[in-house]
Amino acid sequence: xxxxxxxxxxxxxxxxxxxxxxxxxxxxxxxxxxxxxxxxxxxxxxxxxxxxxxxxxxxxxxxxxxxxxxxxxxxxxxxxxxxxxxxxxxxxxxxxxxxxxxxxxxxxxxxxxxxxxxxxxxxxxxxxxxxxxxxxxxxxxxxxxxxxxxxxxxxxxxxxxxxxxxxxxxxxxxxxxxxxxxxxxxxxxxxxxxxxxxxxxxxxxxxxxxxxxxxxxxxxxxxxxxxxxxxxxxxxxxxxxxxxxxxxxxxxxxxxxxxxxxxxxxxxxxxxxxxxxxxxxxxxxxxxxxxxxxxxxxxxxxxxxxxxxxxxxxxxxxxxxxxxxxxxxxxxxxxxxxxxxxxxxxxxxxxxxxxxxxxxxxxxxxxxxxxxxxxxxxxxxxxxxxxxxxxxxxxxxxxxxxxxxxxxxxxxxxxxxxxxxxxx
Ligand SMILES: Cc1cc2nc3c(=O)[nH]c(=O)nc-3n(C[C@H](O)[C@H](O)[C@H](O)COP(=O)(O)OP(=O)(O)OC[C@H]3O[C@@H](n4cnc5c(N)ncnc54)[C@H](O)[C@@H]3O)c2cc1C
Numbered sequence: 001x002x003x004x005x006x007x008x009x010x011x012x013x014x015x016x017x018x019x020x021x022x023x024x025x026x027x028x029x030x031x032x033x034x035x036x037x038x039x040x041x042x043x044x045x046x047x048x049x050x051x052x053x054x055x056x057x058x059x060x061x062x063x064x065x066x067x068x069x070x071x072x073x074x075x076x077x078x079x080x081x082x083x084x085x086x087x088x089x090x091x092x093x094x095x096x097x098x099x100x101x102x103x104x105x106x107x108x109x110x111x112x113x114x115x116x117x118x119x120x121x122x123x124x125x126x127x128x129x130x131x132x133x134x135x136x137x138x139x140x141x142x143x144x145x146x147x148x149x150x151x152x153x154x155x156x157x158x159x160x161x162x163x164x165x166x167x168x169x170x171x172x173x174x175x176x177x178x179x180x181x182x183x184x185x186x187x188x189x190x191x192x193x194x195x196x197x198x199x200x201x202x203x204x205x206x207x208x209x210x211x212x213x214x215x216x217x218x219x220x221x222x223x224x225x226x227x228x229x230x231x232x233x234x235x236x237x238x239x240x241x242x243x244x245x246x247x248x249x250x251x252x253x254x255x256x257x258x259x260x261x262x263x264x265x266x267x268x269x270x271x272x273x274x275x276x277x278x279x280x281x282x283x284x285x286x287x288x289x290x291x292x293x294x295x296x297x298x299x300x301x302x303x304x305x306x307x308x309x310x311x312x313x314x315x316x317x318x319x320x321x322x323x324x325x326x327x328x329x330x331x332x333x334x335x336x337x338x339x340x341x342x343x344x345x346x347x348x349x350x351x352x353x354x355x356x357x358x359x360x361x362x363x364x365x366x367x368x369x370x371x372x373x374x375x376x377x378x379x380x381x382x383x384x385x386x387x388x389x390x391x392x393x394x395x396x397x398x399x400x401x402x403x404x405x406x407x408x409x410x411x412x413x414x415x416x417x418x419x420x421x422x423x424x
Pocket of ligand 1: 086
């Protein structure tokens, strides 16, 4: 069955994924002479960088999600369908989805990435992920449920395991999550659970490599360790996790740790749908693209953002999987498709790296902008400003601002709610 889309004489551009890249593409192409069909499995765009704040009760889930119907309201040229793309048939120029098939003239894959468990067997069953709003809400429920369960036992070993949180992956997401848990331990949980000795709560941040925030400067990395220690986070470097069975973290070196919660933020791979020949897929499951984001050997098929692997002299392993790359690639591709339509020459992609940052709880952040590096309160302010400006939707910006302001003044996390209890 074909998806019901109006017939047109215009070339049909199908954009799969309404993340950072997909939204920009749909927006910028909507003024061109194309029929744009935007497809996403959700009916909202997710601002992933703040998922960890939803998971730790700091932000409302709705404040980091933007309804796609609202996004297209003033752009009638975009046809939106909520669907899961299951297969791409490149020879026939057809996509298969859970609601039917669709032919395309041009295809833009902007499906982002998915969690990478590096082939581990048991771990994916028991580790908590943080790629979507429902996953962040599951984690929020699980954290709080474990404290409620801890009240029900006098077995100190069990109580300790229930209140031990292991975060795997020392990149920005792992660091920020561990910091947010540290804030909960310091300011919120002692008031909520006076019957528990919250000093016994343990937060472990585990990194396989020799340093935290490997993509940032040495100064940012060492300052992050100081900030995390102030929040009572235990840091394990050079400590790859081998397995986790829901109770015990097994390290490659033989050590073990009892913990009822393990949050996995140790890596992602390209979310490439089935059907694409392996010869087009490179390192990290990402699609091999040329400097115009066209999939090598497949004319009219483009990939942008996390799912695209463009190797250049400066980035021999592809660009970092971050929002600015997705936004810049999508903007240029939209321009190039319009230039192509007008018979003008195309411009190759060149990444403009505006810098990196991470926040570690209240008043603390690290920022690297080129050779300029700063840490502490001003960095935290810059981090907040950049994130606030990047959130999609005016209402969302306001809600996030109010939540942050409230959290700051009250030292509280008002959203520590178990709305939908988590069950494995
Ligand atoms: C927890 C977390 C924190 C992060 N923090 C930062 C940060 O601080 N700074 C930063 O720059 N980057 C950060 N990132 C990375 C950043 O979010 C990504 O680089 C960025 O989202 C990539 O944009 P994208 O458009 O390629 O994909 P995404 O934004 O992931 O969008 C992909 C879209 O495709 C849809 N989709 C996927 N598969 C299918 C399918 N088969 N069918 C239909 N729809 C599909 C998804 O629903 C999604 O809407 C973070 C990521 C995570 C997970």
